Amino acid sequence: MLELDGLVRHFDDTIALDRLSFTVPRGQVFGFLGPNGAGKSTAMRAVMRLTALDAGQVRWDGATYDLDTCRGFGYMPEERGLYPTMRVAEHLQYLARLHGLTTAAARQRAAEWLARLGLSERAQDKVEALSLGNQQRVQLAAALVHEPQLLVLDEPFSGLDPVGVDELAGVLRERARAGAAVLFSSHQLDLVEQLCESVAIVHRGRCVASGTVRELGRTGARRVEVEVTGDPDARWAAALHGVRVLGTEHGRARLVLGDGVDPQQVLAAAIAAGPVEHFAVCSRRLSEVFREAVGRPLEDVQGGVPR
Ligand SMILES: Nc1ncnc2c1ncn2[C@@H]1O[C@H](COP(=O)(O)OP(=O)(O)OP(=O)(O)O)[C@@H](O)[C@H]1O
Numbered sequence: 170m171l172e173l174d175g176l177v178r179h180f181d182d183t184i185a186l187d188r189l190s191f192t193v194p195r196g197q198v199f200g201f202l203g204p205n206g207a208g209k210s211t212a213m214r215a216v217m218r219l220t221a222l223d224a225g226q227v228r229w230d231g232a233t234y235d236l237d238t239c240r241g242f243g244y245m246p247e248e249r250g251l252y253p254t255m256r257v258a259e260h261l262q263y264l265a266r267l268h269g270l271t272t273a274a275a276r277q278r279a280a281e282w283l284a285r286l287g288l289s290e291r292a293q294d295k296v297e298a299l300s301l302g303n304q305q306r307v308q309l310a311a312a313l314v315h316e317p318q319l320l321v322l323d324e325p326f327s328g329l330d331p332v333g334v335d336e337l338a339g340v341l342r343e344r345a346r347a348g349a350a351v352l353f354s355s356h357q358l359d360l361v362e363q364l365c366e367s368v369a370i371v372h373r374g375r376c377v378a379s380g381t382v383r384e385l386g387r388t389g390a391r392r393v394e395v396e397v398t399g400d401p402d403a404r405w406a407a408a409l410h411g412v413r414v415l416g417t418e419h420g421r422a423r424l425v426l427g428d429g430v431d432p433q434q435v436l437a438a439a440i441a442a443g444p445v446e447h448f449a450v451c452s453r454r455l456s457e458v459f460r461e462a463v464g465r466p467l468e469d470v471q472g473g474v475p476r
Pocket of ligand 1: 184204207212247
């Protein structure tokens with residue numbers, strides 16, 4: 170288990186981490202979310218002992234640890250750090266050796282991970298000859314090559330094509346099933362919602378929401394998704410007390426119900442407005458949880474259209 174406990178980090182007048190605390194259990198793919206500049210990369214660098222803390226502690230399996238322990242972790246930094254003129258396979262073997270593998274094991278693992286990430290044919294190419302997305306795959310292979318028990322990945326999905334996204338999601342699930350703790354940052358909330366059991370949302374250096382995606386979705390005002398034939402914008406709902414139309418998507422309106430509003434009353438109003446094609450009481454989406462947690466309601470950001 171990885172524990173971030175009251176982390177504080179200042180850069181001159183900027184407070185990058187402001188008593189940040191959350192826990193990443195083993196066996197989970199854990200999403201680390203937050204707006205630009207919220208403190209995600211700084212927190213990940215602190216986990217890897219690459220930045221000093223003004224206060225707080227990071228613990229792995231209950232104990233503080235040194236830089237040497239970090240060599241056993243898998244880390245993909247925000248600033249990608251490969252040697253451009255090294256050949257892909259040679260580069261991975263070199264990094265695997267740095268993580269303590271024997272020459273033979275390094276060669277074997279490098280070949281396995283290149284195959285897994287679809288890069289076997291590029292093994293003898295120089296890193297700089299690869300597209301950005303493929304360089305990213307090499308960087309991921311570098312974080313995975315020693316099959317670490319803790320993976321810390323800073324925006325690992327950015328720049329990957331949809332096949333690459335699926336492959337990486339599969340790899341992260343597999344590592345978690347093998348007992349590793351997997352912490353990654355992302356701005357792709359739909360992907361995080363599908364992939365992660367739990368998330369932490371950081372804003373201005375503080376954890377403003379954390380828990381399982383399911384629990385977080387259940388908190389807050391209830392949502393209703395409804396489709397009335399001929400009225401995709403749910404004009405009928407605007408007149409209902411305590412009901413707000415968040416937006417429409419594919420002909421279905423998403424409504425927020427205030428305290429004490431009974432979904433059955435809303436259903437009755439929908440039926441009165443016309444034939445009801447669809448009606449469902451639903452949880453908050455992660456994108457809605459996120460926007461509310463960072464203080465930017467959905468309608469302020471997207472003109473009311475949920476995505
Ligand atoms: N080396 C540094 N010197 C000065 N300020 C820094 C430094 N590193 C980070 N900061 C500041 O700390 C705050 C947190 O930055 P950080 O990079 O951790 O955010 P982030 O959540 O990773 O953002 P993004 O999603 O844009 O990558 C920002 O205000 C940033 O400008």
